[in-house]
Amino acid sequence: MTTIHNLGFPRIGAQRELKFALESYWRGESSLDALQQLGAQLRQRHWENQKGLDLVPVGDFSFYDQVLDMGFTLGHLPERVRGFQGDALDNYFRVARGRSAPVSEASSTCCGGVAAGEMTKWFDTNYHYIVPEFTATTPFQLDTSRLLAQLAEAQAQGVQAKPVIIGPVTYLAIGKAKDGCDKLALLPRLLPVYAELLETLAAQGVEWVQVDEPILVTELDADWQHAFNTAYHQLKSCRVKLLLATYFGPLQENLYLAAHLPVAGLHLDAVNGRDDIVPLLNLLPAHKVLSLGVINGRNIWKTDLNAVLDWLEPLAQRLGSRLWLAPSCSLLHVPVDLANEQKLDTEVRSWLAFALQKLDELQLLATALRDGRHAVKDALAANQADMLARRTSARVHNRAVQSAVARISQHMGLRESCYAQRAPKQAALLQLPLYPTTTIGSFPQTAAIRHTRSEFKAGRCTTEAYKAAMQAEIARSVHEQEALGLDVLVHGEAERNDMVEYFGEQLEGYAFSQFGWVQSYGSRCVKPPILFGDIYRPHPMTVEWIGYAQSLTTKPMKGMLTGPVTMLNWSFVRDDQPRSESCKQLALAIRQEVLDLEAAGVQIIQIDEAALREGLPLRQSLWQEYLNWAVESFRITANGVRDETQIHTHMCYSEFNDIIAAIAAMDADVITIETSRSDMELLEVFKHFNYPNEIGPGVYDIHTPNIPTQEHIIHLMRKAAEHIPAQRLWINPDCGLKTRQWAEVIPALSNMVAAAKTLRAVT
Ligand code: GLN
Ligand code: ZN
Helix, strand or coil, X not given: CCEXXXXXXXXXXXXXXXXXXXXXXXXXXXXXXXXXXXXXXXXXXXXXXXXXXXXXXXXXXXXXXXXXXXXXXXXXXXXXHCCCCCCHHHHHHHHHHCCCCCHHHXXXXXXXXXXXXXXXXXXXXXXXXXXXXXXCCCCCCCCCHHHHHHHHHHHHCCCCEEEEEECHHHHHHCCEECCCCCHHHHXXXXXXXXXXXXXXXXXXXXXXXXXXXXHHHCCCCHXXXXXXXXXXXXXXXXXXXXXXXXXXXXXXXXXXXXXXCCCCEEEEECCCCHHHHHHHHHHCCCCCEEEEEEECCCCCECCCHHHHHHHHHHHHHHHHXXXXXXXXXXHHHCCCCHHHCCCCCHHHHCXXXXXHHHHHHHHHHHHHHHHXXXXXXXXXXXXXXXXXXXXXXXCCCCHHHXXXXXXXXXXHHCCCCCHHHHHHHHHHHHCCCCCCXXXXXXXXXXXXXXXXXXXXXXXXCCHHHHHHXXXXXXXXXXXXXXXXXXXXXXXXXXXXXXXXHXXXXXXXXXXXXXXXXXXXXXXXXXXXXXXXXXXECCCCXXXXXXXXXXXXXXXXXXXXXXXXXXXXXXXXCCCCCCHHHHHHHHHHHHHHHHHHHHHCCCCEEEEECCCCHHHCCCCHHHHHHHHHHHHHHHHHHHCCCCCCCEEEEXXXXXXXXXXXXXXXXHCCCEEEECCHHHCCCCHHHHHHCCCCCEEEEECCCCCCCCCCCHHHHHHHHHHHHXXXXXXXXXXXXXXXXXXXXXXXXXXHHHHHHHHHHHHHHHC
């Protein structure tokens, strides 16, 4: 008998119920009670959804973030929020968001204005967690209230509960040492709290606890490997059985370590780490359970069940009841239910599985292993038919696209001349002053714009009316920019709902769900487009809008595109070909747009690669391979233009140390980056590398409504000029302005332009 279980369920709700409840509570429009009730309802519904499983996760529900939940369980709160009075959940929100629950309360009590917790990406996913903060004296103290309350609910519902916690080594590894302390020195203080927690769970009748240690799929030095041994030897006397869960990749050199930790079971990602399994079988002590994550918890594709069974059946023979099956990782990273999708085209839909459908697949596999494939032969046949259809569909496979990718030559990624030769030609044509000013692309997405778009999408506004409304917005932003005196203008992106979706909707090979939401952080969700087939561009996507904007001004108008790597990294992508292949298809499609813009007389084209860095693989040993094809894709997209055409790229993050060589290899004439919060220090990397091209270091943070002063911008640019020659510097904000109000944008940009003029006058 194979045990089937789940590592975690998406908590936001199939209709994003949690998002709306949280935001309504934070706005002060509903009560804490109502929020708590909604949480309980969601947990109950999700356990009900999982009732076909032998073990169901408990403690995976979170009002904000599972890492922050673990922090509260460990009594580990950042120093700045200790000693708060009031409701525990309000304190929790204060840590997460930097303010408490209802607006009115936040402003009236002492604790209104704490800094929000820093967030970073959970391994290589698009989920962001709140980074635990450590100092040498960080205390820990067990608080089981959340976990025990949820456990009691689950038990009352008759659920076979398996509490889920983050393991001690991963918890330390993903946190930040505020005072530069050695995080591992905290382990001896942390472990007794874990031991107490496990004992408490045992006392509640829990048999299995899932302890997540995904840090095991990354490169660990000897100290961290040793920490695993220390931790699990100390916890082994607890009366619960531990299922040590790793996911997101193979264990590789950590395989031996993981196999020999004194735990009752091990969960491995058998989608991304399948090569580990056979060697592991030879290492694994005979009493241990092996849980295999055979259903991909990171994508939205149906599993090829017959292929999985071909592989699993011999393993099941060998392992008997020691074999458990699960999704590869928590289903947090996929949408809830495909059944809600009414608009997806039926062919694409027949290839997809969201969380609930993935759990159905798991049950089918278990039945097939238990009773033989014939017991589920109809379901397996239907699955096979879907697989075959996808493998052969003309919607997926396009000869012309494939042969265009096969014909990509090195010369497609090369500019006619090097930067030093292009720059004077561009300067002669563009006639820009020293310290040219520009913006990153978007201007405020006003309520009126969003309203018009939703009316248009609902069919209540004609194409002509929509176009006229967007043109009016474009005209407005052009006039504002001219009045401000900016040097290089943008059209403002009024017509774009989202920088990926806008292009995805116009490319063949992309599909869009209605409810395919995935939590990004807190109440924020994203709905990644589904890249299902060979990509091509049936028609120009931006030329008309940019051309219209250019017709309104004699100043250079920057054409604005999203780059191939960002399109890829912010989509659900194909699992039937390498990511690099999909990326090159995107590159060819966007290259055509670049060339069309150039042919239409656009002299400056910006290709945003906001998500290039976040595509870095978990293991550093794989970084170079990724960077090679990512940079190549960008170069194919951008570099087919004449010397006179100026290529910009934009990246809104501030860590370039690891990727500076790749950034330089992209060979964009100008790169605009986020720098304002680092006081220009990040330019040192560019200086050390002798970065040869032009740079626009962001001079103000667009995430806050604060208006930067002229003096501060001058201060930042003077610092910038210590690192990069002034002739190669631009002045611009950190990122696009779409989330800001015009009333904030105008004074901010006006100070920016004034700063540029002052700097020019004194240089
Ligand atoms: N051009 C986009 C904008 O201005 C860039 C957004 C981004 O980098 N995230 O909105
Ligand atoms: Zn940005």
